[in-house]
Structure formats: structure tokens, C-alpha cells
Amino acid sequence: YIGGVEGFALPNYHADITGEDRIRLQQVSFNPSKYRITLKYPRPWLDSSELMVKKAPMYRAIRVNRVETGIRFFSGSMTNDPLEHPGYQFQDELVRDLSNLNNPFGFPFNVAGVLAMDSLAPNRNGSRFFITSVAVPSFNGQYTAFGKVSTIPGLNVVRSIANTPSDINGTPDEEMVILDIKFRRGGITANAFMEGYHQGFLPGEIETLPLSIEQNENALELVIPLRPKSQNALYSTSDLRSYLGGTIEAQSPEQTSVERIDLTDFFGFAPKTFFRGFSTAMPTWPSREITLKKARLLLNTTSGTDRGKLNMTFNEGGTGGSYSIDMNIEQNVVGEDPRVVRSVGAGTFAATYDFSRSPYLGVLEITSFTGPLNAEQFSLHFDSSRFTNNPQVNPATLIRRFDARTTRAQLPFLSYSGVFQKIH
Known part of the structure; x- marks a missing residue:
């Protein structure tokens, strides 16, 4: 057994159910159906008894x-x-x-x-x-x-x-x-009946979230109270026994109003529904605490057979800059054999950065560019473990992977490994 992926797809791939991005399933063509499986094994470690670098599980017997x-x-x-x-x-x-x-x-x-x-x-x-x-x-x-x-x-x-x-x-x-140790999260979190995957997104002390349902003209809305700089998990059930969801919602440090979710479509297929919510205050907000002013992104594509580099250097305002790219990307068109498209050259770009979606997600939107840049949106994924609540940690070191939405419909998604640097 290697792992499992979610049943629903993010833009065009199925994500690792553990949230660690060690396995993903991506459909690359529909007729015939072809899938690409990408595996990322746990980090290598040094076995001092044999002076060898290993990738096998360390904590075993x-x-x-x-x-x-x-x-x-x-x-x-x-x-x-x-x-x-x-x-x-x-x-x-x-x-x-x-x-x-x-x-x-x-x-x-x-x-x-x-x-x-x-x-x-x-x-x-x-x-x-x-x-x-x-x-x-x-x-x-x-x-x-x-x-x-x-x-x-x-x-x-x-x-x-x-x-x-x-x-x-x-x-x-x-x-x-x-031979065997069992771990269980205790204290307040033990009463939250959440799987470990979702507990990873609520790394602090978990509190019950007081939800309410209000009538707004012809619509019913689920109202989530204002809790700036918090991370929330929402669950639903029709029988108060089996809970569905675990939807993760964030309220950024700048949020000023309650959240309202329209339940009209939801009640169309589930007329009897109960909701529960849990929340934790976020001592830090890693995606907010980095600045793109005079920064640099050094990226290497890691999507299957794709190979290449993209280096982006930001200006003093962090609103744009210059880049260089040398990348070979496999594109798949329905009914055709896969082909490799090369993007090579340099150019300039303008961009905006949004940290409000999650403490662990920053979105870099490319608003305009010149040259052969092949992506229009970059996602910076930060480590979502308890480690991020350590105030001594540099947030830039917590970025564990980068994703990009491309400008080509044949290849809407790319995954990168990379480094975020500040230019002094």
C-alpha cells in the first residue's frame, strides 16, 4: 500500500488524502483515458550505522x-x-x-x-x-x-x-x-472527532464555533462569526451520527465582517442538515509574513516527465519584475500523441499577491507579462503543521511546494519544487 488520493479533483488532479503531497493522480487524456501518477517518498535520512542515505521508513522496529x-x-x-x-x-x-x-x-x-x-x-x-x-x-x-x-x-x-x-x-x-506505539491527539482536540488530516490544519487549541442560520430575503445562509486570523473546519450531518465535510475555511487578519454561505443549493439535495464548526486562532499567518519586495523565486518543475527551470526576480515594490525560463513541458491533447513544448527566454511581468485565502496559501497572480512565460498564477503552499506556530521560524523556509496554473488549456497545471529568497 503506497497511499490514497481524494475522490474529487483539484483543477485537474487528485490530491494526497494526507495533505502531504506524496502521491497525486492526474488525468492527462480522456480518449483513451491516461493518468499520470506522481510519487514523492518521505525525506531521505542518514543511517549512521551503515553510513548510507536511505529512504525506507526510519521508525520501524x-x-x-x-x-x-x-x-x-x-x-x-x-x-x-x-x-x-x-x-x-x-x-x-x-x-x-x-x-x-x-x-x-x-x-x-x-x-x-x-x-x-x-x-x-x-x-x-x-x-x-x-x-x-x-x-x-x-x-x-x-x-x-x-x-x-x-x-x-x-x-x-x-x-x-x-x-x-x-x-x-x-x-x-x-x-x-x-514494535508498536499508538498515538492519539488528546485534550480539547480529542472531542473534535476530526481525522488527523484535518487536525493538521487546526494546529492550535480547538474551540467550538458558534454557527447560526439566518433568512436573507429568499435564501437561507450559514453565518460564521467574525474571528480574524483564524482557521475553521465546518462539518455537516443529516443524522447527528455520520459527519461529512471537514471543509477548511480561513479568516484573514484583515477580515472585518462575518462570513455568509448560501445554503439554497445545499438544501436542494439535503433538506435536513445540521452543521458543526471548530476554530483555532492562528498565532502566525505564514502566507502574510513574507514580502515579495526584492525577492526571488527559483523554481524547478517536478510534474512527471516535465523538466526545466523558472527564475523570477521581483522589483523593490514587489509588484513585478523580470524572469528567465528554460523548460520542456509535456502537453497532452485528446486524440493526439503527447508532445513536448519548450519555453525558453526571458521577459518581464506584473503581479499581485493574495494571502487572505489561508495562512498556508499565498497566491501570486500574473496580471501581465512579456516573453515566453507559460504560467499565469502561482500558489505558494506553506507547511501546515504545528511547526508553523513557532514564532522563531522564518516563514520563507516553510514553503514546501509551488503550483502554477498555466496559460495553455492542454496543460492547465504544473508543480514545482523551489526556493524563496530575499535579495539584500
Whole structure:
């Protein structure tokens, strides 16, 4: 099993159901029907035990590498070397309450059974983690805690491992392997009955959204209260048991009025319907926090067999600039064999940028251009994990992929990997 895609299509492709864009299905012709499947495997990692870069899943039958007797045990690495790293690193998430100036870190380690990242140094988390068997308050503000053992039997297992006899380096006398761990999102979010895919879009504390239905002349409207700088998930049901939807709606930091959704067509096929909504305040709005003034986009097309580069340099106002392109794109016309069209050259462009649709989506609209530019709209997709709520993170580093709507009906969509840079 590799993965799955949504049943409905975005402009002309079916997206990964996990939202990670690791698999997509794109129909390239209708008669005969032809599809292009694009797979993106998880990021490669460095296996220090074999000095090899691998793409296979890392956390599979992982060993307990080290024991700090009676306190915690470590796992998630290939060797017992404390300096080992998987070839990548990510920042700490230590702050839990920005409004608490005396103790913004909280007290996650004041209880036993805490799951946390083991870090080589500040903001140098890799793959190694540990689980505590006792309360260790001195760890508060030092390690990123992201889970807690939820049952007494589970905590007994943790204590048994942490008290296993070991040598002077902490290596257990007997080999122990973690075969199975189950994760469940707890607290307020556990009552939101949402699948993990949608929880990824509501990364903060989730609250029930007070919805209402109002008559507006001859139409019924679902009214969503004004909550600037928030992300909302809307669900519907006809029996209060099976919920449909999970539609994600955003209210930008500049929003000034409530949202109204016309339900006329909806009630045409579902006359008895109930709605529920959930909302989370967004501490950051990554798509808003970048500026195109004196910026540069360095893009490489990654759509199937397409190859090439597009470099865009913006002016001081961020309203346009110049570009260069050298790209070979496969176009598919119904009834004809696929053909490759090359776009090469340079030119200028004018553009507008819209961040209001989502904290994780910025849309660059090309309003005019000269030369062989083959796209008229670019979408900047930002990482939608809890990582984006870290105020220390540069939003430009969170752009995980770029999409483009092209100027040609035969190939309406392109996908890019790329880099957003500021020109100093």
C-alpha cells in the first residue's frame, strides 16, 4: 500500500488524502483515458550505522539505544553515539504560553511518562527521542515535549525499560525493540472527532464555533462569526451520527465582517442538515509574513516527465519584475500523441499577491507579462503543521511546494519544487 488520493479533483488532479503531497493522480487524456501518477517518498535520512542515505521508513522496529537508569530511555537513532544525527534538524518548540512572561514553557515534565525530542543543542532536534519514567522538572524549557503516556499499564512498561540493567554508557544489557506505539491527539482536540488530516490544519487549541442560520430575503445562509486570523473546519450531518465535510475555511487578519454561505443549493439535495464548526486562532499567518519586495523565486518543475527551470526576480515594490525560463513541458491533447513544448527566454511581468485565502496559501497572480512565460498564477503552499506556530521560524523556509496554473488549456497545471529568497 503506497497511499490514497481524494475522490474529487483539484483543477485537474487528485490530491494526497494526507495533505502531504506524496502521491497525486492526474488525468492527462480522456480518449483513451491516461493518468499520470506522481510519487514523492518521505525525506531521505542518514543511517549512521551503515553510513548510507536511505529512504525506507526510519521508525520501524527501532531499538532502545540507551537507558538513564530510573529516569528515561532513548530510542529513534541507529547507534548509541550521542552525536549521531539523521542528516537533518528542526527547531525546538518550547514555548507553550506566550502571555506568561514568568514561565512561558509551562510544566510538561512535572509528571512521568513524557515523550520528548532529545536534542544535541538548542534547535538541533533530529530523530532521537526519549520517554521519562519519573517527573523531571529540570527538563522544562530544555526539551520539546510532544506526548504523554496515557495509561497506567503503558507507564509500567516505560518504568520497566528505564530500570533495565545497563553498562556504564547506558547501553541495555539485553536488546529491546519497540514494535508498536499508538498515538492519539488528546485534550480539547480529542472531542473534535476530526481525522488527523484535518487536525493538521487546526494546529492550535480547538474551540467550538458558534454557527447560526439566518433568512436573507429568499435564501437561507450559514453565518460564521467574525474571528480574524483564524482557521475553521465546518462539518455537516443529516443524522447527528455520520459527519461529512471537514471543509477548511480561513479568516484573514484583515477580515472585518462575518462570513455568509448560501445554503439554497445545499438544501436542494439535503433538506435536513445540521452543521458543526471548530476554530483555532492562528498565532502566525505564514502566507502574510513574507514580502515579495526584492525577492526571488527559483523554481524547478517536478510534474512527471516535465523538466526545466523558472527564475523570477521581483522589483523593490514587489509588484513585478523580470524572469528567465528554460523548460520542456509535456502537453497532452485528446486524440493526439503527447508532445513536448519548450519555453525558453526571458521577459518581464506584473503581479499581485493574495494571502487572505489561508495562512498556508499565498497566491501570486500574473496580471501581465512579456516573453515566453507559460504560467499565469502561482500558489505558494506553506507547511501546515504545528511547526508553523513557532514564532522563531522564518516563514520563507516553510514553503514546501509551488503550483502554477498555466496559460495553455492542454496543460492547465504544473508543480514545482523551489526556493524563496530575499535579495539584500
